Amino acid sequence: MADVTYISPEIMMEGTLDVTSAKGSTVILAGRFKGEMRAVDVKLETGSTFNGKIFAHSTEVGGKIIGDIETKSLKLTSSARFEGSILTDELAIDVGAEVSGSISKLQKN
Amino acid sequence: MAEKMTTIGAGAHFKGKISNASTIEVSGIVEADVATEKLTINESGKFGGSIHSKLVVVSGSYDGNMVADSVWLMPSSRVSGEIKYKSLQLDRGAALNCRVIQNWDEKAPSDTEASASEDAKIAATSNKNNPEVKA
Numbered sequence: 001m002a003d004v005t006y007i008s009p010e011i012m013m014e015g016t017l018d019v020t021s022a023k024g025s026t027v028i029l030a031g032r033f034k035g036e037m038r039a040v041d042v043k044l045e046t047g048s049t050f051n052g053k054i055f056a057h058s059t060e061v062g063g064k065i066i067g068d069i070e071t072k073s074l075k076l077t078s079s080a081r082f083e084g085s086i087l088t089d090e091l092a093i094d095v096g097a098e099v100s101g102s103i104s105k106l107q108k109n
Numbered sequence: 110m111a112e113k114m115t116t117i118g119a120g121a122h123f124k125g126k127i128s129n130a131s132t133i134e135v136s137g138i139v140e141a142d143v144a145t146e147k148l149t150i151n152e153s154g155k156f157g158g159s160i161h162s163k164l165v166v167v168s169g170s171y172d173g174n175m176v177a178d179s180v181w182l183m184p185s186s187r188v189s190g191e192i193k194y195k196s197l198q199l200d201r202g203a204a205l206n207c208r209v210i211q212n213w214d215e216k217a218p219s220d221t222e223a224s225a226s227e228d229a230k231i232a233a234t235s236n237k238n239n240p241e242v243k244a
Contacts, residue, residue, distance in 0.1 A: 005118040005137070008130075015125010015141065025120060035125060 007031045046079040119153050152185050
């Protein structure tokens with residue numbers, strides 16, 4: 001459990017969060033975050049608010065985001081509210097999700 | 110997982126500001142200013158920045174200005190900077206390289222601020238009453 005970074009519902013974080021080291025790689029956001037987030041797995045829970053940029057391997061969104069996501073696979077659940085640009089290879093959008101912005105494929109390295 | 114507990118995992122590095130928190134556990138690296146109720150810095154955790162908290166438990170390393178009611182420094186802890194506390198437990202082995210102040214007067218800074226603004230007010234009103242002062 002010490003490897004997971006969990007941001008609880010009441011909290012507000014502002015800044016950069018980098019979770020790309022070998023020890024831990026998962027971020028679960030239930031609160032509010034403003035800034036830049038780098039991780040392997042990112043989960044934005046229902047009720048969370050994110051403002052900024054996400055770089056991740058896989059991302060699941062159930063909250064509200066304004067900003068950019070760059071991720072290999074992205075899932076927007078029915079409670080997701082998204083505004084911004086998406087760069088991804090695999091995309092799933094559930095019925096009910098509100099998405100506005102641009103969607104494009106990740107560039108091959 | 111406790112709902113109101115925020116965890117900064119062992120591989121995580123956060124830089125910025127944390128507010129409106131209740132319980133925070135740090136196993137990774139945090140460079141931030143934090144206001145919370147309870148803060149734990151685990152053995153693998155490193156924290157730099159100011160802390161305002163009711164309870165702080167340190168097993169890892171800390172550098173900064175801490176203001177807390179209760180501070181518990183575990184045997185593996187390393188602390189530098191400044192600690193303002195009401196009660197402190199220091200375990201054998203803890204490395205403490207800092208300024209420690211017990212029972213600081215919490216109201217002192219706001220009192221001086223208040224009196225300072227009061228002075229400013231008086232100055233402002235006296236200026237109003239004596240416009241020739243300006244000229």
